[in-house]
Amino acid sequence: MGTDRAGIELPPHVLDYLGQEATLTLATATSSGVPRAATLLYVNRGPLLYLWVRPQSTTAKHVEQNPFVSFTVDEYSEDWRQTKGVQGNGECEVVLSGEEIARAALLFGQKFPTVSTGTSTMGIYFLKVNPTQVQFIDNTKADGDASPEEFGVNYHSDEVLNVFSDLPHQAVGGIEAELQTISADAGEVIVRQGAPADKFFIVVDGDVELVREENGKEHLVGSFGQGQFFGETSIMRGSPRSATVRAAVPSTLLALERETFRDLVAEALGTTGDFDRVIQRRLESLSE
Known part of the structure; x- marks a missing residue:
């Protein structure tokens, strides 16, 4: 699996957004390309995203076959001009290090105190998503009106992370x-x-x-x-x-x-x- 990217920095407003939200939608696929999307609780450490799943879940089985994933974090708004969200791609792996498992469990306990009521992590997997590309959607800072000839609205997005764009x-x-x-x-x-x-x-x-x-x-x-x-x-x-x-x-x-x-x-x-x-x-x- 790729290098742990916790050392890479995301803009503060993106980190704030990730810290405020509770769930993300993770898109996975089998080795032959059969897709599936699942909504999961998450925590983050910098750009790294941690999730937990049951070993027998479809998500866990997909990740074992194919580490490439896409994800989105967003919130519903009746006014599309208030739409914000995070979209990205990355690589996903099962966390195996005891130290990292403990760290992920602590992060979940801090963010979801009413959910993490036990101390045992037996029977679950922690997954870690190493993002390779992240976009931040923020329609509050841009004119999202489409032209008269276009259907729908324009969503404003900025690329805030791309691991293939920062070499000296x-x-x-x-x-x-x-x-x-x-x-x-x-x-x-x-x-x-x-x-x-x-x-x-x-x-x-x-x-x-x-x-x-x-x-x-x-x-x-x-x-x-x-x-x-x-x-x-x-x-x-x-x-x-x-x-x-x-x-x-x-x-x-x-x-x-x-x-x-x-x-x-x-x-x-x-x-x-x-x-x-x-x-x-x-x-x-x-x-x-």
Whole structure:
């Protein structure tokens, strides 16, 4: 699982909002992509979110199969101009450390004194969500009126966390030379399920499909197109590839070796606007 991101700071108004609310909706999926959403009590420590579930629950079973989740924290308002909320993506895992279990239990006891009436945590799992991207919705500070031609209203959102957007410029100065260009024909395997995670990939042109093999059968679980990336999770978790990625059409990709990528993330848990500009220059040069 990815690095504990408690050290990353969220803006005070976002932390205040998370501290005031009590429930979040967690969207999970099976390894083959069957989705489910559940509303759960939560506490937070900085950007980290802690939940508790029963081991036999669908949510717990999904997280065991697939750590990628989305979540939202919001409150109902009859006036959409007063709408606030938090939306995000991240990785979810079962908390195994005794110290962290005790800390999560203490946080729940402090936030929900009438709910946490016992001292035993037997029979439950604490889950931890490590956000990778968070947006804060606040319609009280923006004009949410849609144009006369549009249906509905416009919701104002600001990205307040993205672990792939904060690396110092000096750390990416030499990255351009490290990027490798890879071409793949339609049907060609780029990474294979179960193989070591040795590279991080960015799709320059074309489309690639994500296929997972279970019980001798292949399941299409996703795809990546131009500008999207993959491979970072297996690298950061130190785990084998969880699925096979192959080109759906003739495709061009940029690849970054595992150690180079880990060095980047170790500095700032991200890949910054500076890194984004390096990638953009490579994309433009390859399309000329």
